[in-house]
Amino acid sequence: MSVNEPITSAVVTVTVNGTESEHEVPVRRLLVHFLRDDLDLTGTHIGCDTGSCGACTVHLDGVAVKSCAVLAVQADGATVMTVEGLAGEELTPLQRSFHEHHGLQCGYCTPGMLMSASALLAENPSPSEDEVKVALQGNICRCTGYWNIVEAVVAVGKGEAA
Amino acid sequence: MLLREVGYARPATVEEALSLLAGNDGARALAGGQTLLNVMKQRAASPEVLVDLGKLAELRLVGVQGMTLDIGAMVTLSALMRSSEVEVSRPILAEVAATVADVQVRNRGTLGGNICVNDPTNHFPPLLVALDATMTILSEDGERTVSVEDFFVGVFETAVREGELLTRVSVPAGGGGDGMSGVTLGAHGTYIANAAASVDDGRWRIALGCVAAVPVRATLVESRLSGVDVDEADVRAAVEGLGETLDPPSDVHASADYRRSLTETSVVRAVLQAAERASG
């Protein structure tokens, strides 16, 4: 839907984790704050203010993006998936693999890591170690040194997650 | 993290976009937003109105017309990496796109945004100078083209004036061989120094990033290399003294002297890469 005259607040319709809803948001509200504060989806995190850390990574129309570098109003009409939307009754193989390979410690970067990694796996189901590193380059982790995270994602591709 | 109040419009056509840009003081085009929104989070920039180009499908086209590769300003870096036209006609563009920041930024960030920001550390300004690109700029008064040399005006400043929109970047399809080299802050990080080089039929274009507000042509090196079938010793000889002609900034990542030295090395490596590709 186009917006022909400048506005400072808008009613947006978004489908988040399969549920469509309408919200009035100020234009200046970032998608990450919309998700966290307006929709109460607090699994998406914030670790920086320069678009560097990737803790806020979500899928916007199926593509991994940093939700701190998108306005909520830009998601109007779009489909968003957050970490809360990954698992159904059971954890996904990727989530289980993070658990089994000790791919998380404090868990703060984990939602963003999972969203970046799941976007990669959707495109490339059996990534190499280097491909995983490239896919996770936009996500900072300060606890693990990345080794176990990379191992966890590679293992999913090899079908090793239980 | 928290933006100032800002107006927003999302035009459905390029004409609407031009009218919004012309009709609102302090209006600014919002491309991928991967720089602009971050600058706004720091409140270092506060446009009055953002004109979101996200719905302008015609700015997302890549195509080859005769001997020219045309890339829409809103083509994302991820799309650039996947474009078969780019792969066939000027693969360096995809190669360099793949080293910009990270997947998420490349999924949103656009070629037009990267060059309109003209951060001196950005990847594409020097590369497009080396590739002898032409920029197409549209306004309500019509279309004009600007050579890449005239496009970059200053830090965060380009030839795109208020009310205008960059719509397309064109580079010659084919070419002989291209190379780009530099030193970044961490893998795929911000450039500390870089150089892009392109050779076609013995004629060189070499551009340097990170040393001035706009990309700098290394014309003396270009002429020294002209027509020569280069080996490493030739290139090193040609680059000799380049650093002294530059007046790069000193900052937390590099002193001016270090940048001079890195720039010389970057030129050597970019030229050798381009030469190898031209001969291969």
Next chain:
Amino acid sequence: MSTTETTTATETTTLQKGYVGQSVPRREDKRLVEGQGVFFDDVKRHGMGYLHFVRSPYAHARIQSVDVSAALALPGVYGTLTGDEVAILTDPFFQIAADPGGQVKDYALAVGKVRYLGEPVAAVVAETRELARDAAELVEVDYEPLEVVVDARASLEDGAPVLHEDCGGNLSYTGVWEWGDVDGAFAEADHVVSISQLHFDRFNSTPLELDGALVEWNRGTGQWAITTNNQFPGFAVIMMAPAMRVGTDKLRMITQDIGGGFGNKITSHPQLVACCLLARKLNRPVQWTEWRTDFHQSMSHGNERWFLDTEVAVQSDGTMTAFRTKAIDDAGAYLRYEPLGGVIWSQVAPGMYRWRNLRLEFTQAMTNKAPVSPNRGYSRMQHLWFTERIIDIVAQELGFDRVELRKRNYVQPEDMPYETPNGCVYDSGDYPRALDLALELIGYDTVEQRRAEAVERGKLLGVGIGSTLDSGTNNFGQSQLLNPELQFSGNNEVATVKLDIFGEIVVTLGTTPQGQGHETTAAQVVADILGCDVDLVHVRAGHDSYWNSHAGFSGTYASQFAVTGLGAVKGAADELAEQMKTLASMVFQCPIEAIELADGFARIAENHEAALPFMALGAIPNANNAGFPVDPPPMNARFVFRPQFDVPDKEKKFGNLTLTYAMQIHACVVEVDPETGVYEIVDYAAVDDCGVRINPQIVEGQVMGATAHAIGAAMFESFVYDDEGNLLTPNFYDYHVPHALDMPPLKTSSVESPSPFTPLGTKGMGEGGGGGIHCVCAALQDALRAAGGALVTDSHNPYHRVWDMLRHPERSRDTVEVVKQ
């Protein structure tokens, strides 16, 4: 790759073989991978207001006036707080330092002056986050800029601008620490090597989650509920309560999940006080989230340290007998946890070496930079780096082999437990064996061949070692070595284990984990003691002072959970086991000795038919207690673990300062591009010995994390200031932390030398002692030997510094001299 071997077999644990020692997958993970963790910023309350701090744009200035009227006039603004109000409503924070540092007046907001860029000057609370920031921009502050000092050495000179006039200068603490016969050792030395200046750089571990809180004021009870991520709530309330003129019980500290801490979340008490004052003033919940740039500019930098005029006494066979040096430590603008760094280093005074004669003049200065706080490896990391630098510089200058020099001077396994010259006791360990393992992992015997291959590719290859200690479980009595008036000593931690009505085992900790897996390891210990399935043990997530399971030193910091935390868990579980057996013996009317806990039952060991399920035991005291002639045991045990410590000798600065000494050896191989100074770590190994490992996977994860921090600090991470006190690396754009593609391949291994001093044979671990920082420094120095032989004198070596060393090796070479040949 991962290998383990056990050395000394000092079995101190009495546990049956069970969950302890196994890599039980973490139970914290499920909620975290589903995005269902609860971090402070995830908690919301009806009507809460968002707080935004107005921060100083100057590093040093007098505050002439603060005008909040325009901010208050903005619709949606709930209220403001200024330094003038804070000065009336609170007292300055208690200072750990004796005079002169003791005279520092530190408040929740700047009072009268600002002393670093980013210092909170006022606070605004508004209806939305965005609005709070808008309003903060409307607060008008009139500053009179003052001269700035950012170099600790310069700040101690006459005429330097003074930050805290009440201190009479910028000195916070100075003291001479000397043990053994230093002058005698130098007189008898065959060689003396002097190193004029070494510098340990300023950085921190930048946890991904920033500081913050949701503070609720209960007008009826006069109590604040503070949902926060402060990692040392025991310390926070000791700081906050007296300043706010209330008892500590008025401050209820609550935490569930914390997004990394690394020590950096110990000193958020000033901001928490500002939140409390505003919650009370506005009578509404106040939420404060710190942003990345705020954090970099104002919170928790690591201690920067200079080592000047170092001299090292060496015998001709390579035996190191003495060193003396002058350390100048940079505390930044306020003493939030300082000057404790002035004593913490002495936990590892001789490093891993048998130095018996040491003299260190420690001087701490205040500068117009962000205040420092503990940072993973706090104060020991700086000192251990220094001892390691000595080893490699002496080796290079006197022509010793670095590995042989280390092995000759290491404290040996047969020396354990080893008393250092200052009375610390290294509990156990086999340092030479761990070094061998690390060198094996990086293929040390093939290094010369790889070096030659690298030269053919135009690269300089070098190998380096960093050997470090991870001293854990502080004796807080060491604070008295800095300030004899202080009334802190020893250490403690609390755990409560109870059996509930339906047989659930519920464990409550006093700690505030930030990813260390306490819920998992505590469950492992309890399950083994109670003889039940680990899944029957419920460990509450987080910390809440309402749970009455905390003490003054409660928190998660300084490498101690495996000792104090699990010591408390074991103590409480042992007590509960005793209660369960007692109850079962009452039911079966048999002696308590006849009862065993196994397979989820309390049963007669000789007759498994006589068995009470846990559910029955839990029900009796809780809900089914009639007919008992005596009170059934409560099925509820609270245990305070207290390590055995004495107060150190203040005159001699002598005594045992920490209970355990875990150890790590790091080794790496780097390749340097001689043209650009750009280098890459191409091989890396870390070997850890933390005694008994409750959960090897978690231990390895900590080793990996410490390694990553060290690599970041060695190569990329630095808080750089210009002369005006502007921070040039204020966020992740210029402060580069390693990303996935920046990490080298890593090999880990471990040795298990159980501690003879702890209930489970464990040692606190996780800090890593900055081992990786030194191994990168050493590898660079080794690589540069073939290109001018520069000596690495800084802990932080970005590409430009390596390039300088390649261009001007004489600059560092000139700082080192063999005084006595």
